[in-house]
Amino acid sequence: MEELHYHPNSLARNFANGSSYAMGLVIDAKDENTFSNAFFNRSVFAIETVAQNNGYNLLIVNDRDGIDSISSIEKLVFERKVDGLILPPSTIKPKLIKKFLELEFPFVVLGEPKLFKTESSWVDVNNKQGSENAIEHLVSKGYKRIAYVYDEKNNLFEQNRLEGYKNGLKKAGLKINDEYIIETPRDKEKYYEETVKILSGSNPPDAFLCSNNDIAFHVLKAIKAKQFIVPDQIGMITFDNYPIAEYMDPPLSVIDVDTYALGEQVANILLQKIERNNSSNQHTLISTKLILRESTND
Amino acid sequence: MEELHYHPNSLARNFANGSSYAMGLVIDAKDENTFSNAFFNRSVFAIETVAQNNGYNLLIVNDRDGIDSISSIEKLVFERKVDGLILPPSTIKPKLIKKFLELEFPFVVLGEPKLFKTESSWVDVNNKQGSENAIEHLVSKGYKRIAYVYDEKNNLFEQNRLEGYKNGLKKAGLKINDEYIIETPRDKEKYYEETVKILSGSNPPDAFLCSNNDIAFHVLKAIKAKQFIVPDQIGMITFDNYPIAEYMDPPLSVIDVDTYALGEQVANILLQKIERNNSSNQHTLISTKLILRESTND
DNA sequence: CTGAAAGCGCTAACAA
DNA sequence: TTGTTAGCGCTTTCAG
Numbered sequence: 201m202e203e204l205h206y207h208p209n210s211l212a213r214n215f216a217n218g219s220s221y222a223m224g225l226v227i228d229a230k231d232e233n234t235f236s237n238a239f240f241n242r243s244v245f246a247i248e249t250v251a252q253n254n255g256y257n258l259l260i261v262n263d264r265d266g267i268d269s270i271s272s273i274e275k276l277v278f279e280r281k282v283d284g285l286i287l288p289p290s291t292i293k294p295k296l297i298k299k300f301l302e303l304e305f306p307f308v309v310l311g312e313p314k315l316f317k318t319e320s321s322w323v324d325v326n327n328k329q330g331s332e333n334a335i336e337h338l339v340s341k342g343y344k345r346i347a348y349v350y351d352e353k354n355n356l357f358e359q360n361r362l363e364g365y366k367n368g369l370k371k372a373g374l375k376i377n378d379e380y381i382i383e384t385p386r387d388k389e390k391y392y393e394e395t396v397k398i399l400s401g402s403n404p405p406d407a408f409l410c411s412n413n414d415i416a417f418h419v420l421k422a423i424k425a426k427q428f429i430v431p432d433q434i435g436m437i438t439f440d441n442y443p444i445a446e447y448m449d450p451p452l453s454v455i456d457v458d459t460y461a462l463g464e465q466v467a468n469i470l471l472q473k474i475e476r477n478n479s480s481n482q483h484t485l486i487s488t489k490l491i492l493r494e495s496t497n498d
Numbered sequence: 499m500e501e502l503h504y505h506p507n508s509l510a511r512n513f514a515n516g517s518s519y520a521m522g523l524v525i526d527a528k529d530e531n532t533f534s535n536a537f538f539n540r541s542v543f544a545i546e547t548v549a550q551n552n553g554y555n556l557l558i559v560n561d562r563d564g565i566d567s568i569s570s571i572e573k574l575v576f577e578r579k580v581d582g583l584i585l586p587p588s589t590i591k592p593k594l595i596k597k598f599l600e601l602e603f604p605f606v607v608l609g610e611p612k613l614f615k616t617e618s619s620w621v622d623v624n625n626k627q628g629s630e631n632a633i634e635h636l637v638s639k640g641y642k643r644i645a646y647v648y649d650e651k652n653n654l655f656e657q658n659r660l661e662g663y664k665n666g667l668k669k670a671g672l673k674i675n676d677e678y679i680i681e682t683p684r685d686k687e688k689y690y691e692e693t694v695k696i697l698s699g700s701n702p703p704d705a706f707l708c709s710n711n712d713i714a715f716h717v718l719k720a721i722k723a724k725q726f727i728v729p730d731q732i733g734m735i736t737f738d739n740y741p742i743a744e745y746m747d748p749p750l751s752v753i754d755v756d757t758y759a760l761g762e763q764v765a766n767i768l769l770q771k772i773e774r775n776n777s778s779n780q781h782t783l784i785s786t787k788l789i790l791r792e793s794t795n796d
Numbered sequence: 797c798t799g800a801a802a803g804c805g806c807t808a809a810c811a812a
Numbered sequence: 813t814t815g816t817t818a819g820c821g822c823t824t825t826c827a828g
Contacts, residue, residue, distance in 0.1 A: 207576035212805035215513040216820060222557070229543050241539070245527050248560050252570060257579060259520070260556050262546050272550060278505035281555060417745055443741030447715055510821035514804060 222257040223247075223470055224282035225310075226273055228290045229262050243310070246463030247286065254471055256283070263291045271296070277305055284474045286466050289313040289356065292320075306473035310466050312483075314356050321473070323465040323484040327357050327439075328364035330455040330488035334409050334437040335368025337453075337490055341497040343407035343435045344374065347398065349419055350411035352385040361411055361439065380405055384415075391418030392425075399426040407435035413444050416452055436495040450494035461486050520555040521545075521768055522580035524571055526588045527560050541608070544761030545584065552769055554581070561589045569594070575603055582772045584764050587611040587654065590618075604771035608764050610781075612654050619771070621763045621782040625655050625737075626662035628753040628786035632707050632735040633666025635751075635788055639795040641705035641733045642672065645696065647717055648709035650683035659709055659737065678703055682713075689716030690723075697724045705733035705794075711742050714750055718793075734793040748792035759784050 284306035309322035348365045384390035410416035416438035445452040472478045582604035607620035682688035708714040714736035743750040770776045
């Protein structure tokens with residue numbers, strides 16, 4: 201008859217199949233590092249693309265407590281609104297994950313988690329390699345006294361970056377100088393002050409590796425205040441190409457992260473878990489790339 | 499019995515009710531202005547919050563063509579995967595919107611659309627007011643020869659900003675000087691060149707209003723190259739507080755947009771359409787606010 | 797007011 | 813192969 205106007209009712213289909221044909225992406229709005237992060241967008245886009253290409257919809261949920269202490273995530277799962285979940289590490293709680301493992305509910309962590317590291321699948325940026333490459337490059341350009349400025353060591357990615365920094369120095373045959381490792385937890389003023397302090401010392405660094413753009417901004421400000429010239433006297437590399445690395449003066453060389461690839465991987469692994477009922481766990485690290493600009497010698 | 503473990507099956511519930519209890523947010527990944535935009539995140543968060551609070555899930559879909567020329571949006575609607583849609587203006591196509599209007603399918607536009615302006619509900623930032631306030635402020639601080647640099651006049655929001663600029667000048671009793679209106683479609687080099695050119699003329703502006711952070715960056719670079727001092731000799735205000743306004747030297751005064759409020763409004767209007775079957779159309783403008791930093795006199 | 801049963805539109809199992 | 817039917821778990825209607 202009028203086949204032209206027929207569209208299957210997905211509500212009935214989902215019901216009959218006992219499947220929602222949707223994957224959920226959990227965001228943790230409290231965690232500035234994920235949600236407000238500009239490049240998180242590219243991961244979302246990648247996840248959505250993989251989902252659509254495989255007949256799944258993408259559902260976005262903020263992790264929050266609902267009434268009767270059942271979280272928004274649990275609701276999603278128990279009411280069968282999603283067939284699988286992508287979770288940021290900050291939402292990995294023992295109670296929740298134990299339930300998931302018991303039920304064999306498919307999930308993948310977007311970022312290396314601290315907890316359940318082996319019992320879950322996860323995809324992360326290769327932070328260790330990122331630091332190592334940066335150090336290797338700085339050393340090859342003649343910088344020898346390389347400082348590392350980062351936020352706080354509670355985060356696993358910070359620990360990995362720090363480890364990569366140390367490895368990089370070791371591989372280059374350089375000594376690790378604890379004074380060059382500057383941890384400035386959540387205090388923007390400190391980035392500046394600490395950099396000024398170490399540059400005023402008797403043995404100032406000749407390069408800085410920074411863990412994010414904001415840190416790099418304050419470090420650069422301090423370098424300029426102390427009248428050092430970048431990149432001639434001091435080299436700089438920072439993690440992340442966004443939001444401001446390219447706009448700084450000089451434009452900063454960065455450790456760039458392919459967040460599209462990150463999202464693509466996560467979504468593909470989740471799909472495998474959902475469709476092939478693949479219970480084996482995968483741990484994937486996405487390589488970083490250096491983008492060289494004017495904050496390092498060439 | 500073991501009520502403790504009971505969770506209603508939303509698949510069955512949705513099916514029985516003929517409703518997906520989901521709203522869809524369409525993104526246009528081709529349009530850099532929406533999706534890759536950092537502050538778009540806050541709108542998404544707001545929409546998700548309103549949705550959850552009202553028992554709806556949020557589904558994200560990129561606008562793309564599928565097989566048999568049925569778009570991802572149409573699929574969503576015809577297969578009843580969503581009860582309503584939030585659409586960016588760039589996805590407003592006559593064929594699609596006519597179908598929606600025929601079916602009385604609930605949708606709201608996130609941004610003032612060019613087409614179907616009266617036949618649809620939409621929420622936008624008050625771009626006109628934003629420019630007007632900026633001009634008013636600049637004038638009150640003694641700036642008199644105010645230039646406006648923007649991207650391209652195809653965008654309605656650009657037209658509104660330009661109109662606000664002109665209104666602001668009129669209200670201040672200043673003449674509109676067409677030479678001070680610089681349109682530089684999609685050409686980053688041009689921002690710089692055009693600014694240098696006008697600053698080299700016989701009657702250079704003493705203030706710039708810029709339509710986005712990127713433009714402001716290049717304009718400021720040109721101002722510095724021409725050895726003018728901001729804010730003493732030249733004042734600057736730009737639209738948008740992200741990503742770099744705060745990091746520039748000097749930190750820029752901006753026209754700030756409450757993107758959370760934007761998302762909240764859009765979601766609330768959509769909810770009304772869905773639940774109260776409210777067919778009347780609303781057109782809402784969210785006020786902007788000036789954030790004063792060091793690029794304008796005080 | 798409480799409890800039984802029909803029906804939503806698809807899928808899958810089964811019969812022809 | 814093709815056509816028929818039971819059943820998914822809710823909501824809603826209708827009878828008790």
